[in-house]
Amino acid sequence: MPELPEVETSARGLRLKILGLRAVWVGGVDWPRMLPNTTEADLSDTLCGHTVTGVDRRGKYLLLGFDHDAWLCVHRKMSGNLLLQPRTIAPPLHTHLDVAFDDGTAIRFVDPRKFGRVYLFRSADERDDFLGERLGPDSLVDLDELTLAARLQRRKGRIKSLLLDQAFLAGVGNLYADEALWQSRIHPLRTADSLSRPEIKRLSQAIRGVLIAAIERRGTSFSASYRDAEGEPGEGQAFLNAYGREAEPCPRCGTRINRILVGARGTHFCPRCQPVRPRRRAAALRSQ
Numbered sequence: 001m002p003e004l005p006e007v008e009t010s011a012r013g014l015r016l017k018i019l020g021l022r023a024v025w026v027g028g029v030d031w032p033r034m035l036p037n038t039t040e041a042d043l044s045d046t047l048c049g050h051t052v053t054g055v056d057r058r059g060k061y062l063l064l065g066f067d068h069d070a071w072l073c074v075h076r077k078m079s080g081n082l083l084l085q086p087r088t089i090a091p092p093l094h095t096h097l098d099v100a101f102d103d104g105t106a107i108r109f110v111d112p113r114k115f116g117r118v119y120l121f122r123s124a125d126e127r128d129d130f131l132g133e134r135l136g137p138d139s140l141v142d143l144d145e146l147t148l149a150a151r152l153q154r155r156k157g158r159i160k161s162l163l164l165d166q167a168f169l170a171g172v173g174n175l176y177a178d179e180a181l182w183q184s185r186i187h188p189l190r191t192a193d194s195l196s197r198p199e200i201k202r203l204s205q206a207i208r209g210v211l212i213a214a215i216e217r218r219g220t221s222f223s224a225s226y227r228d229a230e231g232e233p234g235e236g237q238a239f240l241n242a243y244g245r246e247a248e249p250c251p252r253c254g255t256r257i258n259r260i261l262v263g264a265r266g267t268h269f270c271p272r273c274q275p276v277r278p279r280r281r282a283a284a285l286r287s288q
């Protein structure tokens with residue numbers, strides 16, 4: 001599933017190419033359920049004749065702003081990709097929305113599994129109300145040790161599950177949660193209230209670190225489904241330390257990476273580097 005680095009990579013690619021372009025045609029909707037708060041006709045009436053003035057990202061949502069403060073808000077879910085192509089090329093299989101611009105290019109929303117969603121908002125306030133109800137602090141822009149410590153206070157859930165909760169922290173999904181927990185040496189089943197302050201600091205730095213590194217690699221195409229705006233895969237898959245590496249040696253200590261289910265999500269970790277019970281706590285228990 002595209003997570004923050006993949007959406008950020010797409011946003012940066014699109015920003016270079018579509019700012020200032022005018023939408024001239026909207027169509028191609030063959031899956032109305034992907035439009036929870038609008039229709040093809042509504043999109044066409046609202047967007048045609050208007051110029052793209054902003055390309056942004058919040059959590060895993062990609063935002064396209066237009067000159068009259070209308071916003072297209074795209075969540076790619078499992079397999080959605082936004083491709084910028086010449087209109088002369090036929091839309092790829094599984095294209096569910098096509099927005100054409102006055103320079104002869106078009107954005108195609110291509111989503112074989114059909115879980116992706118596209119929303120239309122008529123003002124930044126309407127957009128922010130929607131996103132505010134769903135998203136906690138952005139894990140790239142807003143995250144630091146103090147923010148994470150404050151969010152973890154009074155929470156008792158498993159840290160892995162909390163990291164996947166977009167209302168807790170926006171942008172991290174299954175892959176980067178596993179990588180950040182491996183990086184910070186925290187077992188995925190640890191409870192939020194068991195984390196020490198140094199662990200919280202390590203975790204906040206690890207989350208930002210793995211996201212920034214993945215953005216520099218233009219995202220991770222683990223399941224071969226993610227593509228950037230030009231249709232290219234990312235390069236992050238060659239740099240994974242834990243995710244998808246079940247039974248392979250941990251790059252830090254050589255122990256085999258384990259895979260368990262946490263909240264029905266496949267979760268990868270090193271049982272030696274990421275002990276269920278950290279040494280300091282185990283030592284304290286032994287001395288009792």
Ligand SMILES: [Zn+2]
Pocket residue numbers: 250251252253254255270271272273274
């Ligand atoms: Zn290890």
